[in-house]
Amino acid sequence: MSFIDLSVLFEPDTLSDIPIMRPxxxxxxxxxxxxxxxxxxxxxxxxxxxxxxxxxxxxxCADHSGTHMDAPWHYAPTMNGGERARTIDEMPMEWCMGNGVCIHFQDKPDGYKVTAADLEQYFRRIDYQLKPLDIVLLHTGAQKNYGRTEYRITGCGVGREATLWLLRQGVKVVGTDAWSWDVPLPLVAKEFAKTKDPSVIWEGHLAGVEMEYYQMEKMTNLDLLPVTGFQVICFPIKIKGGSAGWVRSIAVL
Known part of the structure; x- marks a missing residue:
């Protein structure tokens, strides 16, 4: 048995975060x-x-500083089509430990939006059928820029349809080594400025309005993970009413 630390070092004044989030x-x-x-x-x-x-x-610091788990309350006040969104202290503990699956999309360009078709093709290629409560991690390669301002615009992100595709397979917890589960926000802002299409705004997060899920952001060492064959342990700190909670996530091989 071996362990891989999937959480970044929690340190002061990191340039990876916007000023209001820096510890x-x-x-x-x-x-x-x-x-x-x-x-x-x-x-x-x-x-x-x-x-x-x-x-x-x-x-x-903010509850989104460092490696953390977002709760549905972060996305919107409701989830599952109208229920009150849960805060991080209300997250079911049984969802915080399970079989891990790593999607290695580090070759996707910065700002690429992962689609449901991309995921279907990936899982066909690795010959794996997702199971309920699998914990799905997205390796974007963004971790190479952690500690620098460039981190916030590095890596691919997951769109609404791809997020919902995962959730419909019974996935409740996902994670990424990028700053956000979504396409980097500054890049989406540029797209919106051109198109004025509101559907591109925070679309991966807002999938949680339709179906409940939790997401880890700012993970590390996902490049060390196999595609399958490991366990993920990722219990967030129990912050009352929190929109997120810091998490010491590990992989067990």
């Missing part, structure tokens, strides 16, 4: 911690370890 860290060292311990316990410095103690870190 900010405030580190408190052991000497500062020792001072707090002296206040708490009424002890002297000599009563504590020579090197100090009780370091901690305070973090300010």
């Amino acid at each position: 900010h860290f405030q580190y408190s060292d052991h000497e500062t911690g020792a001072g707090e311990m002296m206040k708490t316990y009424g002890c002297s410095r000599e009563d504590l370890p020579a090197g100090g103690c009780c370091a901690d870190t305070r973090i300010s």
Whole structure:
């Protein structure tokens, strides 16, 4: 048995995120911690370890910072054709662990929109029939730009029809190594400016209005995965009312 870490390093001020999503860290060292311990316990410095103690870190970030799981509430207020959309703390736990399937589309150009026909052809080629609760991961190759602003415009994305095709096979959880499950947002904005077609806006996400699903974004190491034959474990942090939750996702081979 071996493990592959599918989550990026959660670090401060990464350029991969837009400014309002960038995590900010405030580190408190052991000497500062020792001072707090002296206040708490009424002890002297000599009563504590020579090197100090009780370091901690305070973090300010969005629930979409780093590798995270989007909940249907992020997409819209309703799901499944009218039900109240679930928040991340309401995600069924049994959907967070299952057989993994990796779609290797790293050769698709940046901004390419994956279609249902692309998926049908891919699964015919690998001779695999999706099963309910398979966890489907999309390897776009975007991870090579993680940590840079270019990351936000790198990789292919999944359109509405392709997302719904996966969901109709019983898939509930998907993931990508790109910034978004959708085609990179700045590229879609350019398309909309030309066409004024609202159907291109966030179409992969908005498929969740029709059918409930959860998506992981900003994953890593998907290039190390086989097509099938591994398990994915991806429990999100239980944020009350959260539109997403940070996730330490791993593959077990």
